[in-house]
Amino acid sequence: MTRMAELPQTSKPARIDRRKHVLLAHGGGGQLTEDLLNESVLPRLGNEVLSDLLDAAMVDIPAGRLAMTIDGYVVQPLEFPGGDIGRLAISGTVNDLAVMGAKPLGVALGMILAEGLERSVLERITESIRACAEEASVRVITGDTKVVGRGHADGMYLTTAGIGVAPPGIRLHPDRVRTGDAILINGPIGDHALAVMLAREMPHVGSRLKSDVAPLNGLIAAAMEAADGAIVFMRDATRGGLAGVAADLAARIGLHVVLEEERIQVRPETRHAAEMLGLDVLDAANEGKVVMVCRPDRADLVIEAMRSHPLGRDTARIGSIEAGADGICELHTSIGGRRVVQKPYGEQLPRIC
Amino acid sequence: MSSATLDQPLSVDYILGRLGRAAERVGRDLSFMEVCGTHTVHAFRSGLHSLMPENVKLLSGPGCPVCVTSQGDIDLLIELGSRRGVTLCTYGDMIRVTGSAGQSLELARMNGADVRVVYSAMDAVKLAASDKKRQVVFAAVGFETTAPATAAAILAASKLRLTNFTALASHKLVVPAMLGLLATRRVNIDGFLCPGHVAVVVGAKAFAPIVERYGLPCVVGGFEANQIAAALARLVEMVAHGECGLENLYPQAVTDDGNATARAVLEEVFAPATVTWRALGEIPDSGLGIRPFYRLFDAKVRFGLKAVEVPEPPGCRCGDVITAQATPGDCKLFGRACTPVDPIGPCMVSSEGTCQAWFKYRRHGKPVRVASSRKPMGVGA
Numbered sequence: 001m002t003r004m005a006e007l008p009q010t011s012k013p014a015r016i017d018r019r020k021h022v023l024l025a026h027g028g029g030g031q032l033t034e035d036l037l038n039e040s041v042l043p044r045l046g047n048e049v050l051s052d053l054l055d056a057a058m059v060d061i062p063a064g065r066l067a068m069t070i071d072g073y074v075v076q077p078l079e080f081p082g083g084d085i086g087r088l089a090i091s092g093t094v095n096d097l098a099v100m101g102a103k104p105l106g107v108a109l110g111m112i113l114a115e116g117l118e119r120s121v122l123e124r125i126t127e128s129i130r131a132c133a134e135e136a137s138v139r140v141i142t143g144d145t146k147v148v149g150r151g152h153a154d155g156m157y158l159t160t161a162g163i164g165v166a167p168p169g170i171r172l173h174p175d176r177v178r179t180g181d182a183i184l185i186n187g188p189i190g191d192h193a194l195a196v197m198l199a200r201e202m203p204h205v206g207s208r209l210k211s212d213v214a215p216l217n218g219l220i221a222a223a224m225e226a227a228d229g230a231i232v233f234m235r236d237a238t239r240g241g242l243a244g245v246a247a248d249l250a251a252r253i254g255l256h257v258v259l260e261e262e263r264i265q266v267r268p269e270t271r272h273a274a275e276m277l278g279l280d281v282l283d284a285a286n287e288g289k290v291v292m293v294c295r296p297d298r299a300d301l302v303i304e305a306m307r308s309h310p311l312g313r314d315t316a317r318i319g320s321i322e323a324g325a326d327g328i329c330e331l332h333t334s335i336g337g338r339r340v341v342q343k344p345y346g347e348q349l350p351r352i353c
Numbered sequence: 354m355s356s357a358t359l360d361q362p363l364s365v366d367y368i369l370g371r372l373g374r375a376a377e378r379v380g381r382d383l384s385f386m387e388v389c390g391t392h393t394v395h396a397f398r399s400g401l402h403s404l405m406p407e408n409v410k411l412l413s414g415p416g417c418p419v420c421v422t423s424q425g426d427i428d429l430l431i432e433l434g435s436r437r438g439v440t441l442c443t444y445g446d447m448i449r450v451t452g453s454a455g456q457s458l459e460l461a462r463m464n465g466a467d468v469r470v471v472y473s474a475m476d477a478v479k480l481a482a483s484d485k486k487r488q489v490v491f492a493a494v495g496f497e498t499t500a501p502a503t504a505a506a507i508l509a510a511s512k513l514r515l516t517n518f519t520a521l522a523s524h525k526l527v528v529p530a531m532l533g534l535l536a537t538r539r540v541n542i543d544g545f546l547c548p549g550h551v552a553v554v555v556g557a558k559a560f561a562p563i564v565e566r567y568g569l570p571c572v573v574g575g576f577e578a579n580q581i582a583a584a585l586a587r588l589v590e591m592v593a594h595g596e597c598g599l600e601n602l603y604p605q606a607v608t609d610d611g612n613a614t615a616r617a618v619l620e621e622v623f624a625p626a627t628v629t630w631r632a633l634g635e636i637p638d639s640g641l642g643i644r645p646f647y648r649l650f651d652a653k654v655r656f657g658l659k660a661v662e663v664p665e666p667p668g669c670r671c672g673d674v675i676t677a678q679a680t681p682g683d684c685k686l687f688g689r690a691c692t693p694v695d696p697i698g699p700c701m702v703s704s705e706g707t708c709q710a711w712f713k714y715r716r717h718g719k720p721v722r723v724a725s726s727r728k729p730m731g732v733g734a
Contacts, residue, residue, distance in 0.1 A: 277472075337399060
């Protein structure tokens with residue numbers, strides 16, 4: 001039960017328009033909820049499973065191992081150069097399934113909307129979810145919508161869970177990684193983190209920087225087909241960036257992971273933004289980059305296959321697993337030097353000067 | 354031997370070749386000091402340390418804005434940031450610095466204080482202009498590089514006649530700190546790699562007193578690995594030839610006299626002041642105080658704040674680290690009680706701090722060295 005006294009007090013009286021904004025009542029489960037879904041959500045996301053609006057989605061599952069994943073999305077701003085929270089949510093969930101070798105079967109979408117959110121924003125983001133899901137050949141098969149009072153959420157939060165199936169015999173795991181394996185990535189790093197950071201913190205700075213957010217299941221499927229079992233482990237380099245993935249891999253397998261700085265691509269605008277903020281681009285999040293560990297003899301075939309996919313044109317071999325039981329990731333720098341690569345520690349704090 | 358000047362883009366191999374030959378000629382251990390957080394980070398991040406001749410060391414001096422801030426100033430900042438009705442705007446680095454009782458702006462924010470990370474002083478002015486009910490305080494830290502932005506913000510607030518914007522100024526000046534450090538006679542270095550960003554404002558000539566009074570070579574350097582290496586190569590060459598001079602290897606950005614506009618803005622708003630540095634203590638005229646004419650915008654005046662002397666955290670050797678009396682590895686807390694996740698001293702908090710750079714880029718505190726397969730290369734090699 002909500003008492004009036006508990007509602008957040010706002011300084012300005014809300015001028016909320018039922019047709020233009022999301023209301024608390026839109027989350028009540030009644031007629032207004034149905035209206036909101038029918039007007040803003042279902043015209044875009046509807047399909048024969050979701051539009052039934054039953055309590056759970058029923059799906060047929062092909063043979064193999066079931067993969068399941070869940071993630072919450074709280075990005076600000078909701079819309080940023082190169083993407084938005086909707087594209088981020090679908091891509092994130094699809095990519096988490098794909099890097100385990102699973103083909104995505106369906107996505108569950110939970111939306112927490114803040115009272116006062118513009119319906120046009122909700123509709124644009126729902127449209128973006130539709131477009132991204134179509135790009136990834138996946139459907140939103142079940143969902144939930146809640147509305148919280150003003151000030152209790154920042155516009156909109158999304159949670160997406162996904163299920164997928166990996167064909168029998170597919171097992172991608174760090175314990176399969178061994179000395180000599182090659183490390184690949186499908187293009188330049190750091191674009192997402194820096195595009196979002198610039199959009200959020202310095203909206204007045206004009207930049208060509210765009211997030212790389214994209215569903216990678218098509219690219220990964222093409223790579224796995226070319227690899228014929230030679231890909232042993234994958235991870236999408238999201239929060240923590242390439243540094244996080246590589247350092248974590250080294251620590252898990254207890255081997256020496258080497259990255260070659262000269263082969264890791266960084267767009268000039270991304271590098272400039274990182275330097276301006278004093279951030280290490282290796283630590284910066286990506287939302288459309290997969291790090292693959294592949295047996296060396298098939299690495300070239302995999303790279304070739306990935307390069308013929310639109311999201312893999314800049315695929316490169318950026319390092320390898322070397323002998324040595326130190327569990328350390330080392331960067332061979334472009335000037336010929338060496339230094340350790342560690343997992344970033346937490347919130348990335350821009351430096352002072 | 355080549356006499357190509359090093360103020361132009363040259364390959365790192367060529368520069369390291371010259372550095373190596375000069376270091377061999379000197380034949381003894383050499384230490385140079387940089388006094389800029391960006392130099393600290395880039396020297397580590399680029400792997401330059403792993404390529405330096407065995408007998409040449411690049412040490413970090415008092416060049417990281419967070420690290421040189423005295424414990425008293427940090428306590429004051431956190432105390433002010435925790436007050437009701439105050440919105441404290443700060444650069445990101447300061448958020449996690451711990452006060453003498455374990456408090457921090459990060460913890461204060463969790464407990465409901467209005468602490469915001471800004472990217473420029475002007476953001477704080479805009480915030481003050483948009484919400485006149487809040488007292489907006491800008492935590493003005495940093496050297497000559499950030500001080501002009503603070504001055505410009507105060508001028509803007511003055512023009513807007515804002516009564517709810519103040520700056521808590523603890524800006525510091527690099528050259529007086531370098532001189533103050535040398536005056537302690539505690540450091541034993543062979544020259545300075547002078548900070549390029551600061552030199553953009555103050556001009557290369559500002560470093561001349563170091564050469565004149567202490568007979569130490571000074572080279573103003575840029576921030577790319579090859580620019581840092583070039584500056585070091587020139588420093589070692591000067592030692593090898595028994596020369597002592599001031600050279601500017603960052604002429605793309607740095608002039609002899611610096612940026613007159615920036616200095617005029619500084620001069621308008623600030624006057625030289627005696628300030629307290631971590632480890633170095635009080636150094637005359639080594640900081641910037643807000644002139645009485647702009648006292649309406651001085652948080653110390655507005656809130657009646659008095660700087661207090663507070664001891665540094667027990668066991669923490671940040672003071673020795675920023676004066677090159679100790680390396681982070683010499684500190685008993687380093688990597689054990691004090692890590693980037695749970696920092697004790699400011700040198701571990703700041704991404705530009707020497708301790709964090711050591712922790713992040715070196716293997717278990719030991720330098721990574723490149724096997725000496727790399728041969729020094731001359732011009733025709």
